[in-house]
Amino acid sequence: MRERLLTGNFHLPQSHTLRVYRETGGYAGLEKAFALPPAAITEEVKKSNLRGLGGAGFPTGIKWGFIPKGHQGPIYLVINADEGEPGTFKDRYLLEKDPHSLIEGMIISAYAIGAHVAFIYVRGEYVRPWRILRQAVEEAYAAGFLGRNILGSGFDLDVVIHRGAGAYICGEETGLISSLEGKKGWPKLKPPFPAVRGAFGAPTIVNNVETICHVPHIMRRGAEWFAGLGTNTQGGTRMYSVSGHVVRPGVYELPVSVTLRTLIYEHAGGLPNGRGLKAVVPGGSSAAILRAGEIDVTMDVDGLKNAGTMAGSAGVIVMDDTVSIPEALMVVARFYAHESCGQCTPCRESTGWIFKMAKRIVEGKGRKEDLDTILDVARRGAGTTICAFYDGAVGPYISYIEKFREEFEALIPRA
Amino acid sequence: MPKLTIDGRESEVPEGTGVIEAARRLGIEVPHYCYHPGLSIAGQCRLCMVEIGNNPRPQIACNTQVVEGMVVRTETPKVLETRQAIMEFHLINHPLDCPVCDQAGECWLQIYYMKHGLYEPRMVDEKVHKPKAVPLGPHVILDAERCILCSRCVRFCDEITGTGELGIFQRGDHSEIGLFPGRELANPYSGNVVDICPVGALTDRDFRFAVRVWYLETAKSICPGCSRGCNIAVHSNLRRPHHDGGRRVARLKPRYHAEVNRWWICDAGRYGYKFVDDPSRVRFPTRGRGDAAAEVGWDEIVPLIAGQLRRYQPGEIGVLASPQMANEDLFLLRRLVDHLGLAHVDFRVPPSRPGDEDRILIKADKNPNRRGAELIGLGPRDGGLDARGMLRAARERRIKCLWVFHHDLLASAWPEGEIREALESLECLLFQGSNGNGVRLLAHYVLPSAAWVEREGTFTNFEGRVQRFWKAVEPLGAARADWEIVARIGEALGLSFMPDTGEDCFKALAATVPAFAGLSYRELRDTGRLVWDCAGRGPA
Amino acid sequence: MVPESYYTALSAILFTIGVVGVLVRRNPLVIFMSIELMLNAANLALVAFGHRFGAADAQVLAFFVMTVAAAEVAVGLAIIVTIFRLRRRLSVDELSIMRW
Amino acid sequence: MSATLTDLGIAFGRVAFVMLFVLNMGGLLTWVERKQSAVMQDRIGANRASIFGLRLFGLFHPLADAIKMLTKEDFLPARADRSLFTLAPLVSLVCALVAFAAIPFGDVLRVGAREVPLQAVTLNAGILYVFAMLSLGVYGVMMAGWASANNYALLGGQRAAALMISAEVAIGASIMGVAMVYGSLDMMEIIRGQGRPLFGWLAWIPAWGIVTQPLAFILFLTAGIAATKRIPFDLPEGESEIIGYFVEYSGMKFGMFMMADFVETVVIAGMTTALFLGGWQVPYLAADGFSFPWGATAPLAHLTVVTLQVLAFCLKVSLMCWFLMLVRWTLPRFRYDQAMRLGWLGLFPLSILNVAVTGLVLLAWRAP
Amino acid sequence: MRFRQRFYLGEVLIGLGITAAHFFANLGRHTARHVFRSKRARGAVTFQYPEERRPYSPRLRSLHRLVRREDGSPRCVACMMCETVCPAHCIYIVAAEHPNPEIEKYPERFDIDLGKCVFCGYCVEACPEDAIRMDTGILEFSSYSRRGMIYAKETLLALEPAGPDGNPRSPIPIPADRVPSP
Amino acid sequence: MNLVVFFVVAVVAVASALALVLRRNPIHGALFLVVNLGCVAVLYLLLSAEFLALAQVIIYAGAIMVLFVFAIMVLIPGKEETGPDPLRPQRLLALPLGAVLLLEIALILKSSVFQAAQPVAPPPALPAGAGGIETVGRLLLRDYLFPFEVTSVLLLAALVGVLALAKRKAG
Secondary structure, three states: OOOOOOOOOOOOOOOOOHHHHHHOOOOHHHHHHHOOOHHHHHHHHHHOOOEOOOOOOOEHHHHHHOOOOOOOOOOEEEEEEOOOOOOOOHHHHHHHHOHHHHHHHHHHHHHHHOOOEEEEEEOOOOHHHHHHHHHHHHHHHHOOOOEOOHHHOOOOEEEEEEEOOOOHHHHOHHHHHHHHOOOOOOOOOOOOOOOOOOHHHOOEEEEEHHHHHHHHHHHHHOHHHHHHHOOOOOOOEEEEEEEEOOOOOEEEEEEOOOEHHHHHHHHOOOOHHHOOEEEEEOOOOOOOOEEHHHOOOEOOHHHHHHOOOOOOOOEEEEEEOOOOHHHHHHHHHHHHHHHOOOOOHHHHHHHHHHHHHHHHHHOOOOOOOHHHHHHHHHHHHOOOOOOOHHHHHHHHHHHHHHHOHHHHHHHOOOO | OOEEEEOOEEEEOOOOOEHHHHHHHOOOOOOOOOOOOOOOOOOOOOOOEEEEOOOOOOEEOOOOEOOOOEEEEOOOHHHHHHHHHHHHHHHHOOOOOHHHOOOOOOOHHHHHHHHHOOOOOOOOOOOOOOOOOEEOOOOEEEOOOOOOOOOHHHHHHHHHOOOOOEEEEOOHHHOEEEEOOOOOOOOOOOOHHHHHOOOOOEEEOOOOOOOOHHHEEEEEEEOOOOOOOOEEEEEEEOOOOOHHHHOOEEEEEEOOEOOOOEOOOOHHHHOOOHHHHOOOEOOOOEEOOHHHOEEOOHHHHHHHHHHHHHHOOHHHEEEEOOOOOOHHHHHHHHHHHHHHOOOEEEOOOOEOOOOOOOOOOOOOOOOOOHHHHHHHOOOOOOOOOOHHHHHHHHHOOOOOEEEEEOOOHHHEOOOHHHHHHHHHHOOEEEEEEOEOOHHHHHOOEEEEEOOHHHOOEEEEOOOOEEEEEOOOOOOOOOOEOHHHHHHHHHHHOOOOOOOOOHHHHHHHHHHHOHHHOOOOHHHHOOOOEEOEEOOOOEEO | OOOHHHHHHHHHHHHHHHHHHHHHOOOHHHHHHHHHHHHHHHHHHHHHHHHHHOOOHHHHHHHHHHHHHHHHHHHHHHHHHHHHHHHOOOOHHHHHHHOO | OHHHHHHHHHHHHHHHHHHHHHHHHHHHHHHHHHHHHHHHOOOOOOOOOOEOOEOHHHOOHHHHHHHHHHHOOOOOOOOOOHHHHHHHHHHHHHHHHHHHHHOOOOOEEEEOOEEEEOOOOOOOOHHHHHHHHHHHHHHHHHHHHHHOOOHHHHHHHHHHHHHHHHHHHHHHHHHHHHHHHHOOOOHHHHHHHHHOEOOHHHOOOEOOHHHHOHHHHHHHHHHHHHHHOOOOOOOOOOOOOOOOOOOOOOHHHHHHHHHHHHHHHHHHHHHHHHHHOOOOOOOOEEOOEEEOOOOOEEEOOHHHHHHHHHHHHHHHHHHHHHHHHHHHOOOOOOOHHHHHHHHHHHHHHHHHHHHHHHHHHHHHHHOO | OOHHHHOHHHHHHHHHHHHHHHHHHHHHHHHHHHOOOOOOOOOOOOOOOOOOOOOOOOOOOOOOEEOEOOOOOEOOOOOOHHHHHOOOOOEEEEEEEOOOOOOOEEEEEEEEEOOOOOOOOHHHHHOOOOOEEOOOOOOOOOOOOOHHHEEOHHHHHOOOOOOOOOOOOOOOOOOHHHOOOO | OHHHHHHHHHHHHHHHHHHHHHOOOHHHHHHHHHHHHHHHHHHHHHOOOHHHHHHHHHHHHHHHHHHHHHHHHHHOOOOOOOOOOOOHHHHHOHHHHHHHHHHHHHHHHHHHHHHHHOOOOOOOOOOOOOOOHHHHHHHHHHHOHHHHHHHHHHHHHHHHHHHHHHHHHHO
16 A cells, blocks of 8 residues: 555545544644754654655755754745646645645744744635635634644744735745745845745745645654655655646656656556557656656656656656647747746746747748757756746757657758 | 955955955956946846856856855856857847947947857847837836846836836736836936946937937036035037037936945936036126127226226125135135135025935035035125125115126025115126026126036035046137136236136145145046045044 | 440449349348349440450350359359258358358 | 331241241140040040030130130139249240240242241341240249249249259250251251252262251250150159149149140250251252252242242141150150259260260361 | 160150050041041040940949838938948938837938048948938039038938939939029 | 330349349349349340350350259248348448449549540441351350360369269268
């Protein structure tokens, strides 16, 4: 039986209510946590090999450790529920089905880092999740899990739910902070990092919903157990959002050691109508594409990194042989051109330009130098921006063309 | 004080300095658009990339603070390639309208393109279209297509004036600068956004299309608009007189002075030069009042005026100097006053309305040299009358001859009718000034002064800083610097001191007036010298 | 026929003018020319006398005078030019340079 | 009384013929200059001036030029010497015109009892006269150079003086040979001398100066061209470098200088004709008609003979003019120092040599 | 120089021979042409200019013209590139705001002082809008005064490019001071 | 007829001689001297010395005076006589001196020539062509051959001297 830490309760009716959550053992980790000093919790999380599951995959415990020691003044915890990555929809399930695990994780995390205010930044389009979450927060307040002196521990925590306005960039931690501050959702210059100077100038930890939801489980069952579920470098399980040309699209919680082939053919039921697999995007749209022959990789951060792509937000998009990769690139490019915040010049200017070139190619008006121009522009622009948005965009730009160049060239009229 | 190495040169800079600033101090220019030393760091243009230490990727120099032992390289192949890439991105949606763009010639996009450009444009697609020629306020016009979104203007309005009229709207390559709804870029410093705009997105409505910038000549100067004494550069158009309707002074630009105005200047000062080429300028000496006025030459009028000054008793003559005059003028006038033994001397005339003032630059005193007049001592002598007293005495015909410099007494805070009566009662009214006014119409003799851009000299600002201004254009008509006119009249009256240049005057001033002791034009350089400690009310 | 005495009278006048010219002027060139004038006057008188006495010898003599004059002018001008080159000025007073 | 009047009339007629001839030739030469150079250089040349559409190969151009020059602004430089400036072209032109007076254009014409020498002025030292007049012409040039208050003009004047002296020496010395051969300085005599046949078996050749004095002919012609100040001896003008003495002149004053040049050309052509080409002589034509060396004779009336002689003279002068023009449009110009060297080290010693050789030959000839 | 050539005279005679030969040959041709009406003989290479014209090179730089937009207004955007590049300083432009913000500005005044112009063609090269060209084929323009040599915007706008044969299609603009008085 | 010519020419001659002395500008002076020489040449003609007249024009006007003018042009003297004159009194003395000289000559002429010459019968007129070249030539090359040759030596000497003067500068 595979471990289902996060999705274990999804099948229960009313799983989003405090009642059901408590019945399944919820808030147990919290009590354990309060018994420990905050630093010990951070140590525990470090030991658990929990890595950020929003996309970057940064070890969570280490991130928490960046908060300046002995800092006076407020410290904030921000939950990134701005799930905008195409092909990713795991946080929605968590918010809708199990918001209390998020709240419990938040309380533990806030306690660990010394925050007394936590923000949940919910994607603007997630109206239902937002309603459910709000309800859950109210329930938690009513039950004394939030507010003053939680469970008599003397620890205070207030939770603020903030709805985004629909900008993909606000999923980037500093962009999210800007947005949270009431400004335009522009990523901020690093350094200083948010853990040092984040929201409203205070040290801030931004974590993904899924990441935080893991924290109570670590507390409940111990870091070693958690680490043992995964690989050497990444502990625990992971929720994979599988979409596209599969028989059973959906969210699958699996150990990170699962291979992509297993995920597609066993868990998601393979491709419908017996079509052939053409390509897979393994970690949300920003991840580099994999050809059909490259799917024998483990789905952890390092495994995918070695395969030349990334785990990202674990949104697996499966494409069968009817898909036109140039068209797919055009769609992706349009997405990035549309979502670029416009702050850094390379990203602002070249996403639009690359979309125009991709569109032209798809329309049959491409020029033979366009492909190399796209590759060159993408490479030259990569790494020159404030945030990782453009680097994310560069993944598909380069991989789509490099791996399916003949498809592109077939569309370009010969001179 | 961390030490660092930039391009192999060692340097020591204060803690917290950005790499870009450290490089600038070494004379190494790191190309940049969004960085401005007077504004917060945005890091948006991504142009100031340099290689730091062993970091595999170039970093932006503006947002990187120096640390001990840092090794920075600004000209490596990697840096150059990155710059070239960034320049290409900057130009992707930038229209190719340099020929019609007013910024052409002083445009940083042009400059860096010529230095670091790709030169082989690869962009063939339609560019993004944005609003063009949008008036943002009374002085500034926006061309959003040319904007490279460095956000300097936005930060200026947020951080310097605190008015926050501007913002960046839309997303991605549709981003554009704009006004917040219902706002207008009408703060008293709005012109500065044009200066800091590295490209032609923000242009000056006053200067628009007047002269191409490469025709302009530059002279260092001091703004005469108020007692702040902002450092400015006078841009004059001498090569294409048919441009700009024949105006010689095309525009004023602020000149950096760390302690006076930093990079800024107020709009009142920026656009306050119009009087220089105004039709109201006095061009030639005239004699005779009203319709009887006739132009005469200097050789003719100087003996006439000397004769008038000789005709009256010292007690019947009043001199009304102006704090608009330079230190040199005031000093020579004092020499003449002392020589003639006049007692009725003053320079203080209250304006009809008190001037506005703020905490940034603008001072309520709209005269550039009141402090200078005070230090040189042009107040009433023992038993002498002040300005008001002189006018009263004129009405009573005790003062028969009055020499007024620049002042428009009829527009002062004093009742106009009373002043007019006083001036009309005079037997001899001399008016000396650059532009005509009510007093000129009543004057028996009019002497044309050169405007401040037409001569050199020094002003002493409110804090007692003596600052030099240089000559930018030739005087209009027969106009001469005030000190020259005073010197010629003094010569006719037997004054022995005869300076040949403004510098001579200043030398004598430095030798005579204690506050100015030890000063010379050389000593003043570009930044001036503090001669009066305002807090201590004594020489600095 | 014109009486020869007229010629001698004219010759005398021209000679006198020449003398005065030599005495009055400072420019060596003009003085030189005045000397030529005197020579010329002498020639005229010579030819006139010759005519009077029907002898052509006078003409030969006059011819010699001309030749000598030519030689004299050549040398004289050369000296003047040389002095001018040395002194950049032109006045008889400069001729004192010729003393040794 | 009437005799005096007739004399006066005859004298006037002689002078008038010469004046008309010289002036017309001069005027015509302006046309010849353009046309000849054009034909030599594969061009057409001036052909625009027309009267009622009649163009006559540009023959009206001299007329048009005259009208143009007369109507042009007569410019006087601000610092010019007014009187000399005005006088200079006159001196130049008059000296050139007057020089022709001593050149005979025909033998003696017998009108009734009178014998009229066809020559404006009869002088027994005619050669010297022409020579003297030619040399005076340089004053015009020097005056112009001085009076213009212009350094280029001054330079032109100086060059003219230098050139004139060096040319004149050569002219004078080369003439001497001719004078020695024909034993006279009287032009008429010299021409008559050229009517005689040569000696011995060469007797069928008339003893023209070009035959008896070939070296002198070349020397004289060269020096004569120099005296006209035309290319290749145009140092006073040097239109490619200093423009020359007339740089400040305009209108008819300039026209007079130009005219003087052409008249001098005619004078040199006339002198060459008279001294070396047998003047008005027609080969084998004696006073009473042709008598050919092989014995045939063709008696002619006196008037016919004189007419033939005058025509022959005109033809010869015209041919000389053509030749001078040919030289002017063929040769490159001499530099100042080259011209000086040619004059003093080439022409002058050669002409002295010519005189010496001639003297020796004559002595040897007459001794036996 | 060879020894023989040092005796200038011989060379002179050879030269005179050549020119004289030319003279007589051409004289003969002229005679054949004019007296005997021979069509073939041609003694000169001269073109009789106003009646005969040499064909112009297509690259000929002739009188300037200002190119018009479809609505007849000048294509010029008053960028002053030509005024700046002009080595003779003969172009005078005064710019004014164009009602269409896409165009930005237009020349309120555009004068060329042809009395100063050196016909270098730099203005044509410099023009970013192809608004000034020197293709009218008009070469023979003149005036009695300096003022008359200044051609204003309206005059320059009215000119047409030369026809395919290189001949001007517009009449030669007559400056105001040359218009015959009525 | 001849008398009229004589007087006209004489007046011109005297006037030009005066102008030579009085005119400041040496060029004008030189040109007046040329006029004067021309007048004298005319007088020679009146005295039927044709050869001498032509020689006068050729040698004097054509060569010597050209040399003068040339020299003046080379030197361009302009102001040399405008400055203060240290010897002014002496120079002014020249005028009375000149007058005295004129008077003296006049007296001598009056006493000798006019008195004595008048009664002398007109001499035998010179034979036709006496002023002509033949006569002069014969005299020159027979009676005066030695002086003639001496003149050429003199001219040669002058030539050498001038060359020596001019050449020195070139070195």
